[in-house]
Amino acid sequence: MYFDxxxxxxxxxxxxxxxxxxxxxxxxxxxxxxxxxxxxxRRLRRELAGDIRRREAAAGEGGYASRT
Amino acid sequence: MWxxxxxxxxxxxxxxxxxxxxxxxLPLTLIALAVGAVWGLLFTAxxxxxxxxxxxxxxxxxxxVVALAGYYVMAFAGAISLIWKMKMADVAMKSCAPxxxxxxxxxxxxxxxWGKPTWGTWWVWDARITSMLILLFxxxxxxxxxxxxxxxxxxxxxxxxxxLVGTVNIPIIYKSVDWWYSLHQPAxxxxxxxxxxxxxxxxxxxxxxxSFYALxxxxxLMNMRLEILRRESRTGWVRKLxxx
Numbered sequence: 001m002y003f004d005x006x007x008x009x010x011x012x013x014x015x016x017x018x019x020x021x022x023x024x025x026x027x028x029x030x031x032x033x034x035x036x037x038x039x040x041x042r043r044l045r046r047e048l049a050g051d052i053r054r055r056e057a058a059a060g061e062g063g064y065a066s067r068t
Numbered sequence: 069m070w071x072x073x074x075x076x077x078x079x080x081x082x083x084x085x086x087x088x089x090x091x092x093x094l095p096l097t098l099i100a101l102a103v104g105a106v107w108g109l110l111f112t113a114x115x116x117x118x119x120x121x122x123x124x125x126x127x128x129x130x131x132x133v134v135a136l137a138g139y140y141v142m143a144f145a146g147a148i149s150l151i152w153k154m155k156m157a158d159v160a161m162k163s164c165a166p167x168x169x170x171x172x173x174x175x176x177x178x179x180x181x182w183g184k185p186t187w188g189t190w191w192v193w194d195a196r197i198t199s200m201l202i203l204l205f206x207x208x209x210x211x212x213x214x215x216x217x218x219x220x221x222x223x224x225x226x227x228x229x230x231x232l233v234g235t236v237n238i239p240i241i242y243k244s245v246d247w248w249y250s251l252h253q254p255a256x257x258x259x260x261x262x263x264x265x266x267x268x269x270x271x272x273x274x275x276x277x278x279s280f281y282a283l284x285x286x287x288x289l290m291n292m293r294l295e296i297l298r299r300e301s302r303t304g305w306v307r308k309l310x311x312x
Contacts, residue, residue: 001110002110002111002114009110012119012120012121015119015120015123015185016120018121018124018181018184019120019121019123022124022178022181022182023105023109023124025174025177026127026131026174026177026178029170029173029174030101030170030283032170033166033170033283033287034094034287037287037290037291037294038290040294041290041297044294045297045309048297048301048306049310052307052310
């Protein structure tokens with residue numbers, strides 16, 4: 001490691017807030033970029049599954065009604 | 069060869085193959101990003117002129133490079149969807165925009181943060197920075213334009229045209245540091261001739277550029293899979309997929 005201590009690595013001779021801040025913002029944006037499609041896909045799949053179940057239920061009732 | 073193109077146009081095939089690519093590419097990308105970031109932050113010597121603030125290079129340059137490359141991908145997909153009306157090319161074009169916008173945003177923000185301790189200012193209206201800001205607006209413009217249309221076919225066409233027109237901006241960004249006097253330093257890595265960067269700094273930078281390319285690919289594929297599911301929601305294979 002280039003720095004002697006954790007403290008020196010955080011301070012970076014005065015540039016610490018800039019460097020760590022830039023990396024923190026980048027990490028946050030990249031994380032959002034990767035997590036958001038996963039969450040949206042999960043929600044979409046749940047909605048679609050719900051749709052199918054409702055439609056099947058409706059079709060089942062309809063079929064029963066038509067037979068009687 | 070042609071059967072490959074036919075497969076590329078098939079949503080269930082594309083959905084399946086992107087899923088198996090992501091399964092190994094995504095963890096690999098995250099590991100490479102973590103290694104590259106720790107390497108650049110803690111294990112390289114500071115720049116002899118700029119000191120430690122230069123460490124921002126390991127996220128600033130990769131995000132800017134890939135933001136530009138991403139625009140090529142988007143324009144290429146837009147051209148294909150416009151010429152051959154390939155649905156999956158339209159999906160790819162639409163999926164590029166948020167990823168490119170995020171990377172351009174990172175390049176601009178990290179550039180501003182780098183500029184403060186190095187040049188003493190967060191922002192200047194110089195050619196490189198302004199043309200990057202235009203790139204961000206182009207990406208955001210594609211997103212907004214897509215949402216503005218109810219008819220998604222017309223939306224795809226309009227976005228493809230906007231994307232292709234915006235391609236004019238790309239060589240301007242590349243050449244801006246040579247054409248105009250600028251605060252922004254010229255490129256340190258050159259494919260022809262000697263790079264003006266020490267190998268100990270170059271290797272982590274190359275690793276980070278590669279990781280950002282991989283990250284772009286992952287995010288693009290994930291967005292494409294979501295869009296495919298949405299568009300194909302009434303088909304048999306999607307019903308089977310979500311029902312299972």
